[in-house]
Amino acid sequence: MRLATFQPQLGVHCETTTLRNMLHHAGVDISEAMLFGLGQGIDFQYWDAPDPGRLTPMLTGRIEPAQLSRNACSALGAELREARAPDAESASAAAAELLEAGHVVGVSVDIYHLDYFKSRSHFASHYIALYGLDDTLAHVVDTEQQGGAQTLPAESLRRARASDEGFMPSPHLYLYVERLPARLTADTDAVVRERIWNAVRLTAERMTGDRGPRFGPRAMRRAATEIAGWNDTLASPDETVPGVGRFWRFAGTGGANFRKLYREFLLEARQRCGDGELGAFADDLGDVQRRWDEAIELLMAYPGADRRERLAAVAARLNAIADAEQALFEGLLASAEKRAGEPA
Structure with missing residues (x-):
């Protein structure tokens, strides 16, 4: 079949x-980017390594598998x-x-x-x-x-x-x-436009809330602390550390990939809603994406001289990213809440 x-x-x-x-x-x-945004897909999650010392923790830039599809379909009424x-x-x-x-x-x-x-x-x-x-x-x-x-x-x-x-x-x-609901197929643009700010609000609430040491900016800071010491705590850092960089860049779970998708969502949302403020947030997220790319480059270049300095630089960037993402989503939350109070 x-x-x-x-x-x-x-x-x-x-x-x-x-x-x-x-x-x-x-x-x-x-679009894929719109589905990612409506699905509230962006996050940072820290999952403990099954074999600490030999393996690194799983560090992902998305929410749990399948939850994105549930969120997006719920928003669309599918x-x-x-x-x-x-x-x-x-x-x-x-x-x-x-x-x-x-x-x-x-x-x-x-x-x-x-x-x-x-x-x-x-x-x-x-x-x-x-x-x-x-x-x-x-x-x-x-x-x-x-x-x-x-x-x-x-x-x-x-x-x-x-x-x-x-x-x-x-x-x-x-x-x-x-x-699919009939209105979604008959007037897709209107349905999508109506759902954008609520999806932004829900995402921002999650990203700015304290969910413990495994999620969000707090998890980034935890990861930064551990990464700074990987030269001494991992059994085979020359193999394992660049492997994390390659995984983040090519396997789809890394921070830069999902920040790029969310930035594309914000840009499309700006176009659909005619809201210039979303463009400013997209610019800020572009800066965050570049910092993620810099951290990935440092991880992939780890073998060789200055190993500890490279890991320290990765840790510094992750801490800076945590601060930047916290501020970004606080701003998005304030904007979303303001629009929720505006007359329809």
Whole structure:
């Protein structure tokens, strides 16, 4: 079974790419950046290393997997369905049934088992859009970096969906958009425009609130403190430290990638709402993005001389980023609250 009218939609982040493909096939075209903003996708999260000393903590620039899709669909009024099959056979059968009914299916996978992926590491919080499946082949859409539309052996997809290894595995999890509200398809621009400031407010409330040492700016400062000492606390820093930089830059979870997406959301929001203040916030976020890129460059250049100085510089940038993001989202929150009090 393969969806005959399906048109792949490209993107830079796995979950927003998957969500965009599900919504587009269902009948509504919304940019990846707008979905990321409506989905309140930006964050910073610190997840403890399973083997401290040998591995670094997982440091991500997004909210938890699948939560972005839930938030965005809730904002748009789209009915998102989410389920987990008990085994590989049931997962394949459920996907085939949904494809037969005309749905693109979002599936959670471990990249290690995807034939077209170059990485040989387990990472199980990856999402792809499934638009065709039979006994031998699966047709999916991944990110632009991974080539967009891909065809792979059905058995590889089965293994990828079944994996319980890597970061935040969700074996046999699948999502699909059951239906869209009529107004969303009839007047997409109006619906999106009406939802923007509320999504900004909810995001800013979360980013400025104290959620403990694992989330938001407080987690960045915690990470900065630990990174400054990685030269002495990690068993193989010459391999591990630049690996973090490469992961942040190329795997999609890094701070700069998601700051870029959120900046694009703010720019599109400014255009849709005609609100110049959003442009100023987008400029500020551009400065934050550049600091993230500088930190990544320092991590990737770690091997060689001046190791401690490089890590100290990364830590300094993370602390500065924490301050800048705190101020940015405080400003966005104040603006969102002011607009909530304005007459409609």
